[in-house]
Amino acid sequence: xxxxxxxxxxxxxxxxxxxxxxxxxxxxxxxxxxxxxxxxxxxxxxxxxxxxxxxxxxxxxxxxxxxxxxxxxxxxxxxxxxxxxxxxxxxxxxxxxxxxxxxxxxxxxxxxxxxxxxxxx
Amino acid sequence: xxxxxxxxxxxxxxxxxxxxxxxxxxxxxxxxxxxxxxxxxxxxxxxxxxxxxxxxxxxxxxxxxxxxxxxxxxxxxxxxxxxxxxxxxxxxxxxxxxxxxxxxxxxxxxxxxxxxxxxxxxxxxxxxxxxxxxxxxxxxxxxxxxxxxxxxxxxxxxxxxxxxxxxxxxxxxxxxxxxxxxxxxxxxxxxxxxxxxxxxxxxxxxxxxxxxxxxxxxxxxxxxxxxxxxxxxxxxxxxxxxxxxxxxxxxxxxxxxxxxxxxxxxxxxxxxxxxxxxxxxxxxxxxx
Ligand SMILES: Nc1nc2c(ncn2[C@@H]2O[C@H](COP(=O)(O)OP(=O)(O)OP(=O)(O)O)[C@@H](O)[C@H]2O)c(=O)[nH]1
Ligand SMILES: [Mg+2]
Ligand SMILES: [Zn+2]
Numbered sequence: 334x335x336x337x338x339x340x341x342x343x344x345x346x347x348x349x350x351x352x353x354x355x356x357x358x359x360x361x362x363x364x365x366x367x368x369x370x371x372x373x374x375x376x377x378x379x380x381x382x383x384x385x386x387x388x389x390x391x392x393x394x395x396x397x398x399x400x401x402x403x404x405x406x407x408x409x410x411x412x413x414x415x416x417x418x419x420x421x422x423x424x425x426x427x428x429x430x431x432x433x434x435x436x437x438x439x440x441x442x443x444x445x446x447x448x449x450x451x452x453x454x
Numbered sequence: 455x456x457x458x459x460x461x462x463x464x465x466x467x468x469x470x471x472x473x474x475x476x477x478x479x480x481x482x483x484x485x486x487x488x489x490x491x492x493x494x495x496x497x498x499x500x501x502x503x504x505x506x507x508x509x510x511x512x513x514x515x516x517x518x519x520x521x522x523x524x525x526x527x528x529x530x531x532x533x534x535x536x537x538x539x540x541x542x543x544x545x546x547x548x549x550x551x552x553x554x555x556x557x558x559x560x561x562x563x564x565x566x567x568x569x570x571x572x573x574x575x576x577x578x579x580x581x582x583x584x585x586x587x588x589x590x591x592x593x594x595x596x597x598x599x600x601x602x603x604x605x606x607x608x609x610x611x612x613x614x615x616x617x618x619x620x621x622x623x624x625x626x627x628x629x630x631x632x633x634x635x636x637x638x639x640x641x642x643x644x645x646x647x648x649x650x651x652x653x654x655x656x657x658x659x660x661x662x663x664x665x666x667x668x669x670x671x672x673x674x675x676x677x678x679x680x681x682x683x684x685x686x687x688x689x690x691x692x693x694x695x696x697x698x699x700x701x702x703x704x705x706x707x708x709x710x711x712x713x714x715x716x717x718x719x720x721x722x723x724x725x726x727x728x729x730x731x732x733x734x735x736x737x738x739x740x741x742x
Contacts, residue, residue, distance in 0.1 A: 371673070421708065441524065448517045
C-alpha cells in the first residue's frame, strides 16, 4: 500500500496550486484520474486522502476518482482494443500490444472555493 | 497535530509525516503558471467514485467556486528525483539494478551468491527494509559497501522512493563503484510504481508463490527487463506449473527475459551473471 505516500504528494501539490489564490481559498473537490493498471485501491485512496487532508486547504474536500480502463494498440495489425484479463498480447497476431491508457495517476483538476468579494489577481 | 494516524494506519503501516508539517517543496513557477481555468464545473466524470461531502452545502453558500485544471502527475516528484539519480549514476559510470520481489523470494540470497562472483567488477548494495538491518548484516562479510535504508520512518514503508535512494547514495563512494544493487522492500505491488533511476529492474518470483502472480500484479512484470524464477531446486517437491508461469509472464510482458535460478543448486547463476555483464556492457557503450 502506497496510497498514503501518494495522498501526501497530492496534498503538497494542492497546497502549491492554491497558494496564488490567497490564504482563505479552499479545495472543495479534487479530481483524480487513475489508470486500471495502477496499484491504487480507490477505497484506500479515499481514506488516506481524508487523513492527509486534515489541517490542510483540502480538509473536508471530496475526492473524485475516475478510473481509466487500459487500452492498447497492437504493434502488428495496429488494432486498438481494451486490455482485458491483463492480456498484453494481440489475440490475432500474438504480438505485443503497446499501452495507450491505463497507467494514469493524475491530479486532473481542483475545484476551489474563494470567499466572496475577494477574487484572486 | 490533527493528522489521524490511527485511521490511516489501517491501510498503511507507516508513520506518515503530517502533511501540514511536511516541508513543502518550493513551488515550481512553471507549475504555478500552468493554471488554466476551466469555465464550468463538470458534474463529475462518468464512472467516477467519490464520497459525499456533508459540508458541501454549507461551503457553497459561503463563497464562489471554480475548477482549475492542474494535470499534475502524482509520480512526477519521484520521477524528478529518479532523473537526478540517473544522471549521477551516468556521470560516475555506475550500472544500477533494482531487485524487486515479494518478501522472501530470495533477493538477499541472490546477492550472497552474486557478490563473490563478480571478478574485477566493483559492487555496492543499497538495502531497503522497513525496520531491520538484518539483510545488510548478511552482506557485511562480502567486503562491499552496503548502505541500509529503512523506510519505516518515512510514511512509505512498502517500497523505496527515489528521494531516500538519493540520500543513501551520498554515503557511497560512487567513483569507486561499477555496479550498484538496490534491494527493494519485499513487496510485489508498490516498488513497481517508483522509478529509482536504476538502469534495469529485475523481478524475482519464487516457485513457491504461484503461477498466476504475473496476471495479478502485471505492473512489476511489465516494468522489469528480467524475471528470475527462483528456488527452482524446490520444484521436485512442488506441484508447480512452470510452463503456465512462463506463458503468463509472456502475456503481460512479451519482451521480458526469463531465467530460472536456484541459489542452492546454482542453476541459472551463470546466465544471471552473463545477463548482468551484457546489460552493463550495453549501458556503458550507450553513454560513451
Ligand atoms: N530452497 C531455496 N531456498 C532459498 C533460495 N534462495 C533463497 N532461499 C531461502 O528463502 C528465504 C528468504 O530468502 P531471502 O534471500 O532472505 O529473501 P529476500 O527476498 O531477501 O527477503 P526480504 O528481504 O525479506 O524481502 C531464506 O530462508 C533463504 O534461505 C533457493 O534458491 N532455494
Ligand atoms: Mg532481503
Ligand atoms: Zn495484432
